[in-house]
Amino acid sequence: xxxxxxxxAGKAAxxxxxSRGIGAAIVRRLARDGANxxxxxxxxxxxxxxxxxxGRGPRSAGGRY
Numbered sequence: 001x002x003x004x005x006x007x008x009a010g011k012a013a014x015x016x017x018x019s020r021g022i023g024a025a026i027v028r029r030l031a032r033d034g035a036n037x038x039x040x041x042x043x044x045x046x047x048x049x050x051x052x053x054x055g056r057g058p059r060s061a062g063g064r065y
Contacts, residue, residue, distance in 0.1 A: 006034025015039040 013030045017023035018039025030037045 009034035012036045013038070017041065 008030060011034075013035045015023055015027050015030070015037060016039070018027040018037075019041035023039065027037050027039045
């Protein structure tokens, strides 16, 4: 059984522009590494793209977002 490392467990991050592009990739990576992530965006309509129930948005890997 492989043990998963969460190097950012217990850390918090705020990503501005986290709803798409590079910002969204950063949000996913931080969450995957165990950080508690909050992200902001400009338009509410854009925020739902890729982060809704059917999207491929960030998933928790021990952290919260």
